Amino acid sequence: MMKHLILISFLFLVTTTFGQDRNIHVRIYQDGDSSFWYNWEMKLRNRLKLDVIQKTSNNWYFRLWIDERLAIDIWETPKGKQLGKITSWTKEITPNGEEPTNRIYYQTSSLDSIQVAKLSTLIQTSQINTIPDENYFPNWQEVFDGSIYTIEHADSKDYYFKTYSSPDEQDAIKEAHIVQNFVDRALEITKAIDVWNDFSETIPFEYYSTGGSINIMRILSPKEQRRFKKERDKYRRENSNK
Template sequence: MNVEHIYTTRILNAVISPLAKIMIKAYIITALLLLSLQTTFCQMKEIKGDTAFLYKKNIELQKALELKDFEKSTDEFNFRFRDHGQVIEISKDSTKYNGAITNYIYHTKKANRNKSEILSDKIILSQKQAENIYNVVQSSRILDLQSDNIIANWKRGFDGITYIIEHTDRKNYWFKSYWTPDAQDSIPEAIVVLELIKNLADTLNLQKIYSSFQDDLPKKGCYNSGGMANMCYVSNSLDLGYSGATKLPLGFYSSYSAGYIGKTKINGSTVLQYNFDNDGFHHLNFQISKWNIFYQNANLSDFMAYNYQNRILNIDEIKSKFENHQIKYGLNLKKNIGVGIGLDYIAHNYNKIGGHLYGYKWFSKPNFSTSLTASLFDNQLNYKGEILKSFNFNYKSSINRISLGIAYEDFIDYKDLYFNIRVLL
């Protein structure tokens, strides 16, 4: 290769290299413009229907549940039906069908808390299932219906249930809402909506699917599917505190109650209280209980409890040891009243069995409770009465409640005054 050829090649490379860079930039800009035009085209669907209020909330839920954006979809047909807690979604493009069922629910981790989260799961439909739903929709008149705000004589209210229906083709997006169609006095359009609801539910077995979704939810906090009703589980609670007495000034109190642990229903509680002094005397009180055994409603529930007590007491300067085994069955009645009956067995040197009675009353406005237990052995009456005053804190506090208690006990002529302070965490 001669010098002239080398020089010419270098000149060509110097010219072509900038041209190549310019061409690459031009290709990139063209591609971005085409993509932008495509996106703009997808967003240019004409929106029809009731977009005054529910439309905005629907967009928020759509994002939270990661639903398909119908306004940007290029599919031939999209359809979405939303009930409280459930969304059915199908799409058709040429001969392909796809769809999904999305179950969702609003969850507040603790009662009286205002911060909630959305729990959801998604079930992908087979192509055949999606096609079946497509045929159900097409055979109904739902696509031709106006939103309920345009339908003559369609009533609206604040409770009830509002069904949301969305559907699109490649040019138009329809957003429709229908408030409580079964309360519309046989308006023809309401019958169309009701028939669609029934056909969708029957074809996909929606109630069973949603019940299965609810069964797998954590058994704590409160749940709401979007309507007026809340379903709350009794929160598991832990009480810790100090317990003392005039003769046994040292000690502690602890209790734990649980409706569920994981997915296992417990409906039970345990209590451990221990009082002692520096001279070797003590009183151990341990109780386990189970509630809602045979009855569970607002007016009547039941419980069963076993109580073990171990005492070493100073009675007339004699170190005396006692063991009690108590078992009782009781009912919680209206007006915050509880009653129970059972047996009390004193072991060791006494070996006596007596009757055991229990009574309880909670006063809601002053927020305090009273309880009385009594056991009768021949001519010996043992009893203990307690008053407990509670102070509740708002939901922002890390402490839910502080309770102050005072109790008086007469046990085989051993009399003592107990006092405690408990913190509910």
């Protein structure tokens, strides 16, 4: 599911009206299909039970997707209160020759008021919302197995979906440095690494993804391996018709 697997043809920005009378700004290809990452993350959003930003009734909403394992949300309610949350997730990986389960596991926790205030200030001072999608920059280079960051943000009139691959490797693009600095600071404010590490201790899978091409395999006894396989087989049987 890496970005380099997408064959990019002619690219342009589309604006339509959807939900709360917002203009939707999403990358569209010549064949009329929308961005791979947009399609993929909209499906993932539903599985993680995250808010549909395009339809939000809040004053504004901002979401940062980090690789394939974290999402940081912050928003302002119609009454002017700012709130936030962080979601960690992983997908189960099955051994070679075994049918995939397609299971995901996730946890969501609220950010405290200090974290929310710092994130809100960061969004404003960094002007991250003004930086266009990476495809706006002709010299933005693809990096094999690099990091992928996606930003969704909406106000009362517009919704944007923008993707940035490996901004830390784009030495000639000043906007890429702004994106990377923003991500680094957002991770620091939310203590996202600690959140992920705590989350990883609860993952109920034998094999799982930590984002990108990195997978983790637990070191288990033969008895424990048989127990996990039995559990996967049961899950597939119970969900074969869903």
